[in-house]
Amino acid sequence: MKSKILIVASFVVLSASISTCAFAQQEPSSNQSIPGESAPQTTGSWPTPEEAVARMSTKLNLTEDQKSKITPIIADRQTQMRALMADTSSRKMQKARKAKSILSDSDKKIEATLTDDQKKTYEQMKDEMREKMKSHRGM
Numbered sequence: 001m002k003s004k005i006l007i008v009a010s011f012v013v014l015s016a017s018i019s020t021c022a023f024a025q026q027e028p029s030s031n032q033s034i035p036g037e038s039a040p041q042t043t044g045s046w047p048t049p050e051e052a053v054a055r056m057s058t059k060l061n062l063t064e065d066q067k068s069k070i071t072p073i074i075a076d077r078q079t080q081m082r083a084l085m086a087d088t089s090s091r092k093m094q095k096a097r098k099a100k101s102i103l104s105d106s107d108k109k110i111e112a113t114l115t116d117d118q119k120k121t122y123e124q125m126k127d128e129m130r131e132k133m134k135s136h137r138g139m
Helices: 002-015 049-060 064-086 092-112 116-137
Strands: none
Touching (some): 049 064, 049 116, 092 116
């Protein structure tokens, strides 16, 4: 039972970073500037919503309109995830279900702003992140 909880908790923490941190290894580090973007530097362990959108933009070729729509979605996701992680009253499985719901809802909102080609690429990006999570868990 403990191993299942550990796996779910790991999934929750790593899933939270799909849109916000997933691309950090493939893109310039947050200490370097991103060409063509003036995203602020990261504070804490998560990139700012602007940095996350800038990284997504390099993969998805987002328009300025798309960036302006996705940035508040990412910001809201991060706010909700931080509040969830700070919640000490909920059980781990409750938190895992809530995190999955937060991520699913924000992904739907993000996908609503994407073209069909961008949606396919976004799904590939999420699949790659899932594979990385599996390898971190040793599965």
